[in-house]
Amino acid sequence: MTEHVTVREQDLLDEVRQWLSENWTKEIAEELRRENVYWETSAARKAWLGNVVEARWAVPSWPEAWHGRGLDNDQAKLIEREFARVKAPGAGQDRNNLWANTLLARGQEALKQQLIAPLLRSEVNMCLLYSEPGAGSDLAGIRTRADKEGDHYVVNGQKVWTSGAATADYGMLIARTNWDVPKHQGISFFFCPMKQPGIEVRPLRQITNESHFNEVFITDAVVPAGNLLGSEGTGWQVLTMALAYERSTMGEAARGPRSGVREGKNEEPLLALAREAGRLEEPNLRQEIAQAIAYKRLNALNTARAKAELTQGNSSSIMSLGKLAMSRILHEEGRIRTKILGAGSLLEGEAHPRAEDANFLSLNAYFTSIGGGTDQIQRNIIGERVLGLPKEPEVDKSLPFRDVRTSG
Amino acid sequence: MTEHVTVREQDLLDEVRQWLSENWTKEIAEELRRENVYWETSAARKAWLGNVVEARWAVPSWPEAWHGRGLDNDQAKLIEREFARVKAPGAGQDRNNLWANTLLARGQEALKQQLIAPLLRSEVNMCLLYSEPGAGSDLAGIRTRADKEGDHYVVNGQKVWTSGAATADYGMLIARTNWDVPKHQGISFFFCPMKQPGIEVRPLRQITNESHFNEVFITDAVVPAGNLLGSEGTGWQVLTMALAYERSTMGEAARGPRSGVREGKNEEPLLALAREAGRLEEPNLRQEIAQAIAYKRLNALNTARAKAELTQGNSSSIMSLGKLAMSRILHEEGRIRTKILGAGSLLEGEAHPRAEDANFLSLNAYFTSIGGGTDQIQRNIIGERVLGLPKEPEVDKSLPFRDVRTSG
């Protein structure tokens, strides 16, 4: 699609290009490329981000009071594109910085003053304290409690599927502050300080024998009243907004092979694997491989078409379509890789990278078909929000939460 | 399994063998084989059945007062087996005559005197007046009404999926006699005379372009109070019993090809078809054909194992398993036949019997996956009755029926 650049925007383009040419030097680019830490952010990166924030390129659509320029989204996009063109990080955070956006939208003045800038500079590490063992699909069923005592809240409960909890400074926490109202109305949303005795983080071992997540045990943890976002009892709305930010930026979380052993280049992985295994000529496999590739390509076409079509508002529904499609794609890829390897898939380990990949991908597919809303929940969402089918009777929707039936 | 025949049973065997050798003559056997009418029963057959009833072989486990011998089921089975051995009809009606069993169990004395014997002699034609356009899966949601006026009921409503309605003398009818109680409690069960002005039968055209069923429009039809089975409002229990009889005798209603053009003998139809089409060597087809045959054989093994294991009581659950499995078997057979024929499946008619069969079977598979409880209902039944999973909240279970929400 062709771009119609107005004069005002031309000035903007000139400015950002000018600034980048002066500041995004080869040396800095090199330095940032070198360092590649998983959770931690390097000093060099923080420094660069500092400059970007300073120059008001980080969140151009935000008000000037908050490091922004009050631009509209299209103008902000231009800046983002310029940064992307030269592969410079730090722009577009008004679109993709979940933490800062949530805080700006619902945080109290003091907390914003304290954390917005550091968040934009990635000086603060964050994590999500949403899911609980008893509240997975039914997130509003959380039982972690936050009881107000004077100028702070005392929090008790357990969270699960938290990534980055060990290194996080704050966690975006939903906890129940009122047990006498229906489940959606008694929840509050906090920035919970993680570096305190009341917070115990235990790594969670996945079926893939990795640990990318934690369980977080919260015992009499203290959260200043000033860290409440929105008002007490409006946590569900804050959460809904935060989840929307997440979705709008979340690409598919699917991971590729982990063996790291390269497969055929520029070729569909399943084709390359079948070729390598000398089984590419088998008609049964050819059909299954073609169909699996088709699922992937069709989902890409859908996403492309959806992106071209959609306005912010109904993005979630399309995301749901993509996520559901992706979980079939991933399970099929695992299944067919296993089939191609045959007896070889009985093995694993470094000496057997193909088996390692086939088995890992087969198990890790559940990360998508269960995580972030199971396929079954996704089908409900698609059926109800996209197709407009009626909801099921919700037995617990209007009960006071203390009367709601929960597991065990 | 070996048979342990007690002395008492030996006498019985001698008697029935003796009787058959005297009465089941070649001539009669021939005559009955010749006549093969679809709905009507021939005079010769009626005559033979008369003899069987007369000799108390029709319903040996019934009381002597009702043409029986008061035998236990195993003894009755012996008689049935003897009849089966020489291919003589009419025995085992204490097991497989839905109408007579229902009437005997719940009918009023006068109606029993009037109809039991004729029913055993197949002199009376019957049909089922259960389903309605608005009450398919939810059979208890029927809206056909029966209002008592003096010594009879006046019936108004519409029934559907009725086979044999055109030739039937009576229909086993469920109608609502009380609208102020929950839906299961306001239903009554009748033997409804079909040959009366208030009954209009219209053939129903199926997607297979055949008509094996009718719609029955009931307008001020009259049913004598003496034709009520059970008491008013207990119709659901009578129905449940009748359905159990049906299930316990119903083999799979699945039909084979209709073209009548013979396929390979003593060979699985799909194998024969692929061979005939010269495609038996195609690996893709071989896998699909093998799997389709496997589904069929596995279901047969399940049924055999279930029959060997089960007592009357829990038969329905096994039937449900079989029906669900059968609907996959039938849809798969249609799909694979179509695939084998390829472009040939575009055609139909006498000149293209294979296409006719593939297309017919593909459509007729819905007779099993929808008729007599959809696959979805079957899964509910299996999940709840066999696996013991909890029911869904039933929003209308305890409402007075006039307050229950229905279609439109």
Added chain:
Amino acid sequence: MWDKSLNTLSIEEAEEALKDDTIDGRLMAVPETAVRETMETSSGFEAGLWRQLAEMGVTGLIIEEKFGGSGVGPVELEAVMEEAGAALLCAPLLASSVIAASLLQQLGDVTVCENLLPRMASGDCIASAVLTGDAGNWTPEGVSVEATEAADGWQLSGRGSYVLHAQSADILIVIAKTAADFAAFTVDSKAAGLSIEALPTFDKTLRLASVDLEAVAASRIDAVLPVWDAVKRTLDMALVALAGEQAGGASKVLEFTVEYAKTRVQFGRQIGSYQAIKHMAADLLVETESALSAARYAAACLAENSDKSDEAVSLAAFACADAYVKAAADGIQMHGGIAFTWEHPAHLYLRRARSGAQLFGDSDYHRENYLQALGG
């Protein structure tokens, strides 16, 4: 409503075509009763509607303007076919306005084009192509007519089959084997030695015929490129048109099935509130949206002569065929008994879906082509 939010086109030109109510508006207006009447006729189409289609410019959609058409491309064609599929349109559109029109233009014999295309665009002349025989094989091996050159010109002998709407055709374009290669010919449907026999079809909205030729005098088309190349490109165009029809049909089935699930009440609840139905619908939406994407992408690739065309056309061919069959089949199951009756439209869609899935090769065939196009 719901589908519009997703179905609006991603390619501008196509958007234009769809915005043009004179096309989709009227096509969609064809009522089911009209379809049921038409499908019982021997011709399988209704002259009045055919004229309307001509007035709308549908019959000349892909015919170049210099030959009396509107000369737009596969993108617009695909968009129109989506509507045609949704409406179960009964007409020789695929036979004459797509296959014959495309084949003549690909072969590029100007004289023949000037003679036939304007009348085809105006709907006055119906043409159909004889490409395969009773084997229904759409590869060069499938060609079942032989051409021999006699003193007084070319003669055709053999038996063609699965010829779309041949029973209504004025002109047949016949692909035949010559001693050397393949050649294309035009034959008058009334020609001596030619006999056209209607084939009984499972899909009542489809018309097929066999064509027997015994030393039929035919005039050879002077092709500007190898004949089979022209046929291949024509089949690509036909597959894109069919894919559009299938995607449109599949979306339509899902739409009316969902509508029914919103109104049909059992056990005091709309059946669409049960996960069994709701989840089937959600899964179908993935398939129908994928079908729309595939069909439109293939059309765009053809329009741009993209090197992805083979890949995209094959993908659309099986993705749309399978999606339509699944949507039509599951749609019946979701309706329950009502859709087991002849009077309900569901089976009309299933019949059309099943037929489309076999018309130019089945999904396994297209999947195999797809893998080859991907380099496998």
Added chain:
Amino acid sequence: MWDKSLNTLSIEEAEEALKDDTIDGRLMAVPETAVRETMETSSGFEAGLWRQLAEMGVTGLIIEEKFGGSGVGPVELEAVMEEAGAALLCAPLLASSVIAASLLQQLGDVTVCENLLPRMASGDCIASAVLTGDAGNWTPEGVSVEATEAADGWQLSGRGSYVLHAQSADILIVIAKTAADFAAFTVDSKAAGLSIEALPTFDKTLRLASVDLEAVAASRIDAVLPVWDAVKRTLDMALVALAGEQAGGASKVLEFTVEYAKTRVQFGRQIGSYQAIKHMAADLLVETESALSAARYAAACLAENSDKSDEAVSLAAFACADAYVKAAADGIQMHGGIAFTWEHPAHLYLRRARSGAQLFGDSDYHRENYLQALGG
């Protein structure tokens, strides 16, 4: 509860075997914690439990009484394996008590049988068979060891792989190619020139090893029938045992998944009350019951030397493998996040299901054999 109503056996002898609590009772008693401990050990089995199995008569189940076993047949074996599968039993049962025991008896060399079988029955000796190489192909083409006769006897060279529990074996039975045909040999696992290397397995409850032989002195088994016939019958026995294990494992997964669905509450309802979960469970029951039927039928056919044996064994092989994989896979989905954790047993079953589905050829291979057995 629910499964008992269906799972009670249809064949008397099997019923006996199952009623015998000393067998299934104790096998079922193996707690998950014990399984997790054992699966982390290098041997992959626990001596105490192995002794128990010997005392129960499980290790000698199919060994003739004259050789110190209980001499019962495939029906009892299948019944026991159902329990072993449900309990994720970690032991060289399949390697030594099924494959090696069956192979030795099929080969029928009385001296060898008298020497080895009694110690195998008592559990004092663990044997395993080398039948295939790195290709993991269980046909005659798969044999990867060569035997040459030297002055001082036979020597074996080559590399065998996918050898069950070879790392714990005292004796290896090696099938090797000779100039003429195939021959079977016994080799001491400590023999010179023999090196056994454990292979890392995806299924933690499984033990596999490769076996490299360099001019290893071996004593030839004097076979009473063609060696590959003996191997084929042994593989049939192994497939029936595996099928039983798979059917038992699949039923167990469905059982604990259904139990979880009855207790896990979301949105104020047990998740098992939702059709999404309920219908998955119902569909799984069809598969698990079919698996039990297939495994038991195949066992009965083998027991009777029925001419349906090939057909029945192949059917059980892919029906049980597929049912187990589906039950274990869907079971995880039905559990949700909890089953994505290492601590939950679900993945142990999935790993075992996936491995069993590849152990002696995959389901496509067995489906192909099935079709051939049906005459296709």
